[in-house]
Structures are given as structure tokens and as C-alpha cells.
Amino acid sequence: xSLSTVQVASNQAPPQEPAVGGIEGRSPLRLxxxxxxxxxxxxxxxxxxxFVVALAFxxxxxxxxxxxxxxxxxxxxxxxxxxxxxxxGTGGFILGTDNLGRDILVRIAYGARISLLVGVLATAIATIxxxxxxxxxxxxxxxxxxxxxxxxxxxLSFPYVLFAIVLVSVFGSSLPLTILVIAFxxxxxxxxxxxxxxxxxxxxxxxxxxxxxxxxxxxxxxxxILPNLVAPVxxxxxxxxxxxxxxEATLSFLGLGVQPPTASWGxxxxxxxxxxxxxxxxxxxxxxxxxxxxxxxNLLGDxxxxxxxxRTERIFAGRRKKKKPA
Amino acid sequence: MxxxxxxxxxxxxxxxxxxxxxxVKHFPIKEGIFFKHEVGSVKAVDGVTLEVRRGETLGxxxxxxxxxxxLARCVMRLFPLTSGRLTFDGADLSxxxxxxxxxYRRGMQMIFQDPYGSLNSRRRVGSIIGDPLAIHxxxxxxxxxxxxxxxxxxxxxxxxxxxxxxxxxxGGQRQRIGVARALALNPKLIVCDxxxxxxDVSIQAQILNLLEDLQSEFGxxxxxxxxxxxxxQHVSDxxxxxxxxxxxxxxxxxxxxxxxxxxxxxxxLSASVVADPDKARSRDRIILSGDVPSPINPPSGCRFHTxxxxxxxxxxxxxxxxxxxxxxxASHLTACHFPVADGEKLASDKATILQAVEGFLAEAxx
Numbered sequence: 039x040s041l042s043t044v045q046v047a048s049n050q051a052p053p054q055e056p057a058v059g060g061i062e063g064r065s066p067l068r069l070x071x072x073x074x075x076x077x078x079x080x081x082x083x084x085x086x087x088x089f090v091v092a093l094a095f096x097x098x099x100x101x102x103x104x105x106x107x108x109x110x111x112x113x114x115x116x117x118x119x120x121x122x123x124x125x126x127g128t129g130g131f132i133l134g135t136d137n138l139g140r141d142i143l144v145r146i147a148y149g150a151r152i153s154l155l156v157g158v159l160a161t162a163i164a165t166i167x168x169x170x171x172x173x174x175x176x177x178x179x180x181x182x183x184x185x186x187x188x189x190x191x192x193x194l195s196f197p198y199v200l201f202a203i204v205l206v207s208v209f210g211s212s213l214p215l216t217i218l219v220i221a222f223x224x225x226x227x228x229x230x231x232x233x234x235x236x237x238x239x240x241x242x243x244x245x246x247x248x249x250x251x252x253x254x255x256x257x258x259x260x261x262x263i264l265p266n267l268v269a270p271v272x273x274x275x276x277x278x279x280x281x282x283x284x285x286e287a288t289l290s291f292l293g294l295g296v297q298p299p300t301a302s303w304g305x306x307x308x309x310x311x312x313x314x315x316x317x318x319x320x321x322x323x324x325x326x327x328x329x330x331x332x333x334x335x336n337l338l339g340d341x342x343x344x345x346x347x348x349r350t351e352r353i354f355a356g357r358r359k360k361k362k363p364a
Numbered sequence: 365m366x367x368x369x370x371x372x373x374x375x376x377x378x379x380x381x382x383x384x385x386x387x388v389k390h391f392p393i394k395e396g397i398f399f400k401h402e403v404g405s406v407k408a409v410d411g412v413t414l415e416v417r418r419g420e421t422l423g424x425x426x427x428x429x430x431x432x433x434x435l436a437r438c439v440m441r442l443f444p445l446t447s448g449r450l451t452f453d454g455a456d457l458s459x460x461x462x463x464x465x466x467x468y469r470r471g472m473q474m475i476f477q478d479p480y481g482s483l484n485s486r487r488r489v490g491s492i493i494g495d496p497l498a499i500h501x502x503x504x505x506x507x508x509x510x511x512x513x514x515x516x517x518x519x520x521x522x523x524x525x526x527x528x529x530x531x532x533x534x535g536g537q538r539q540r541i542g543v544a545r546a547l548a549l550n551p552k553l554i555v556c557d558x559x560x561x562x563x564d565v566s567i568q569a570q571i572l573n574l575l576e577d578l579q580s581e582f583g584x585x586x587x588x589x590x591x592x593x594x595x596x597q598h599v600s601d602x603x604x605x606x607x608x609x610x611x612x613x614x615x616x617x618x619x620x621x622x623x624x625x626x627x628x629x630x631x632x633l634s635a636s637v638v639a640d641p642d643k644a645r646s647r648d649r650i651i652l653s654g655d656v657p658s659p660i661n662p663p664s665g666c667r668f669h670t671x672x673x674x675x676x677x678x679x680x681x682x683x684x685x686x687x688x689x690x691x692x693x694a695s696h697l698t699a700c701h702f703p704v705a706d707g708e709k710l711a712s713d714k715a716t717i718l719q720a721v722e723g724f725l726a727e728a729x730x
Contacts (some may be wrong), residue, residue, distance in 0.1 A: 159376035244482055244483060247482045248495070249462075250469065250473065250474040251469065251499050251549075252499050253649055268486070311480050
């Protein structure tokens, strides 16, 4: 092993490579997107979500086209001669009116705004807090971990509806309070997962390598470890959105969330309480939207999880079975 | 070697880059559900004194679990020392905090054993190699990219692969990434923790040659850890042999391989793989009895006395100091009360297991 062979050996690598220029690694994100594109359930879920988001965006447009406000009652046109709500398709109300003569379509569109706002914002706050708390607990360990992990356990075992009732009765209900309450009860779900992952990641050799380079704790946590946690965090966050939407609907249904006359799917269902079978459109449409939206987010979350970890069998199981000779 | 009569004072004082004095690293073993209390400790490194001279390669050998990697991490100050003194380039690093340690890390870098685990699989190669530059605020933006691509070229990687992920490289290429990262800060000392043992044999030579090239090009000093004796012989100027947390013998590479003094070194060398089957058959294997004792409760006196063919009563009571045996060069230090003399054969008896196998074969019906 003289120096002459050395030169050959160490200079061999580049020429062996295929022609250079424009070769770039496919990032994990692109790989995930490519896998998602082949997943019909994921595409359908995205379509539903896009539809609901679009509905939320064009809510004012729907309002101006139909001329029906989401909050102001249409005294003349919204009810029939006996003062009863109109069924879907009558009098220019596509989805009918409620007992105050308000257009259910317009209210659902505005309710979508509330649901998405609460779902996304509460999830964002919960994710950020959960990731930070989980990373600190898992990376540092010791007494800090003991304290943070116990706090998360307490939060997870809290009777959240009772807690929400207490909070609302003390502070009065408002949208920001609703979002904060939901975020508070959701962060622990992410925090626990992140903590567990951080615990295992901090033992990896790349962390030691970063330490040997002189990286500080914060840099190791957020530049080195966090990218390795992106997959579980994305999946959990996607799955948190529907639970936050349902949480908001539950609170609003109980009268603790979004207050009337502001429309929310939860308080629309609350309005429909006791209506019975006569005015089915009162509850069917908000329920359908709530169901479709949460189902879409849940299915998308599952699909993202499968796409992030191709080893899970769920999507491809069927396809593999077909290949097997009978 | 024997005709050289050493006069310790005549040798010029070597230019020592890194000096480790009585380095001790014990890992506590804790028990208890709520209140943990220490019930013992793993004595991974238990009083190691070593010096690494500027520009040399000091090989560090020993079997699995003898504390080589722990010593490397002690030298890199990846965890606090239990006790001992660590001097690097004149500065005492033994008790510095992590943030105080940071400026010194520019002078010492590490190459890790596992080319898979030591690279963050979620980060692009360019950002991995540029990490030290970013941490030490040495270069930003386009300048960092230019420097990283220069480093990639130096270690034999294609600079066009700047944006790739580690998973898109082979084991050897990944180890080159690790080497480039270690070089980024232009360090004086690189601690190589078994840099080739995870690699394919054909790739091992490439990486070893790369390390040699870089040493002559940048005037690097290596602390080279390995358990492959052939590799260590090839790369090292001097070699230190470790057993159970202690250095048992240090010598220039030629001295150590020609006249190993410590019985353990003899056993270790006799266990190395010889490529020639005839030589392999004719040489004497020293097969030690028993296993390596637990580092939780190491033997008294000389740690090797429980397995040493030459052990006497003194060995179990008094711990031998590292000193130059009679007739050896001053640089050849052995920690043994009864060092192996020239021509002495430790392997006169074949190991019991081999005898048993041969006996079985002789008796077997044909």
C-alpha cells in the first residue's frame, strides 16, 4: 500500500459516478409526496379537505350571492307562512333554513371557518408546545424529564370537559380561550411521543458526533434531533386536527365554545337539539360536514403515516395479495 | 533492538500534543425505583497515562470492552472525567465545561466507527460537513458551500453530491463524509475510533490510505483506535495496548510487534490473522484461559494475573507500573512484573480445546 496506490484508490470514487450535473438527492419530503400521490384514499381525503377549505374561504362570497347573512335572521323569506323553517331547496335556500330563518348553507360555510381555524391553530400551538416540552424532557432526562413527563401524564388524565366548563365559567367563553383549552389538552399527546423518540435519538452516534463538533444542546435538539422526529410529529399533528375540530364542536354544543349568533358546526348541532325528525336538515348537514372533515383528516393522517414509513403494510397490503398466485 | 542501550536523557524531549495522565472514567450503576443510589461502577478506564506526539499516529489496541472507545470519548471530553488530567497543546482540558470546551474543539476532532449511525440521516451531506463551520461561525452561505465542496474533493467525494442524503452513499463514501467533517475545522488532532472496522475489507484500505494522505498533507496527529492488529501495525508510529481499562504496554510499532514484553500483548499478537496458511499453521497460538474479568469488579494487583501464564503471587497483590523493561528502548514501556524475555515462548502448550479436538479426531472411527 504505497502512496501511488493511495492516489488511485482515493481518486477513484468520482470518475465511477454516473455523469454529473443535475443529480440531486430526492428529499424525504418528495418521496413521501410521491407515495401519497399513488394513494387513492389520501387523494380523496385531500379533495374533501380542499373542498372544506375552499368553502371556508368563499363564505363571504356565498353570503353575498345568496344575500343571506349567517347571523341575521331572514324574517320575511327564511320561514314559511306559519313561521316554520324552510326545507332544503325551497325559497332559494339550498340547504334550508333553521328555526330563526337563517340559511344553513351560509352558516355551514362560516362554521367551516371556525372549525378549521380552531383545528389548525390549536394543533399548531399544541404541536409547538408538545415538541419543545418533549424534546427538553427526552434530551435532558433526569429531574427535568421527571417533572415534564408527570405534567403530561396529569394533563392526559384530566377530565377535560369539566376543566373547560370551569375555565369558561371563570373567564367567559371566547374563541381564543377555546383554542387555548384545546391546545392545552392536546400538547401532551405530542409531547409524550416526542419525548420517547428524543430519548432514543439522543443515544445515537450522530448526537455524539455533534457534541464532538462543539454543538450546543439547543442546536443538537432542534437541528439534529428534530428532523428525525418530523415523521411522527406530522402524523400526530394531522390526527390532532380532527380531534381539535371535534373538541371545539363538543364545547360549542355544550354552549362553552363559540357563542351564538356566530356560526359553528357545534352550536348548529346544539340548535338542532329537540327538533326531531321534522327538520332533519337542521342536524344532518352540519353533522355531515363535521363527519366528512374529521374523517378526511383522519384518513389523511393514516395515509401520511404509511407514506412516511413504507414498511407499514396498510396501503400496499391489498396490492401485494393480488400478486400472489392463487 | 538489544544492542541499543537507551539513555533516557539523550533522547530529545518529544513534542507532546496530547497528554493524558491517570485518566479515570467510571460509569455508576444505579439501582432503586424512586430514589436511585449507586451500587457500584463500571471501571471502563481506570488510570490511563498516554501521550500523543505532534505529527505521529498512536495506535490503541485491545479487545472489545477494554475501554478504548471510552478513552477516546474521554480525550474528546464527550463526558466528564471521573479523575485525571488531560492536556491538549498546553491547555488543561480536564475540567472545562461544555461551553468552555468549545474553542478547543477546533483543534481536536473525531471520526466515528459507524459510518451509518454517526451521520444524521435526515440532513444533507453538505449541511453535515458544513456543521462544524456553522457551529464555530467560520463560514456562511456561499463561502461555506465552497469550503464544503473543497473538503468533499479532498476526501475523494464528488462535490456535485453536496445536496444528497447520507443514505445515498456507500459505507466507504459515508466514512469519507465523516472524515471531511472532521477535517473542516483544520484540527491538529483527529481521534479515529475504529474508523474502518465497520467497512468492507477492500474499502478499509482506501480509507486508511486516505487518512495517511491527509496526515502528510495537513500535518495531522492521529489517535487511532482499532482492534485489528494488522491495521494498527500499518498506520501507527507507536502503539499502546489496553487491557481492562489499563494500558499494559506502549512502544514504537516495530518494537512492539518484534519484541512484545507483556504476556497479554504476546497473546494478542499471536491471535492476529496471518494470511499465509503455512505460517498460520506453524506459529504458536497463545490461547488464554477464561474470559475477560468484569470491569465492575476488576482483579487486584495486575489485572491480567487471572489469565496470565506467567502470573505469580506478587501479581495479585501489587499493581505493576508502566516502565521500560531491561534492554528495551526508553520508549518501550511495559506494565508487568515479569515481562516476556527475548526468545521466551509462552505458547509451548497447545490450548486445551485444541488438544480435545485433536484427541476426538484421533479416536473417531474412520
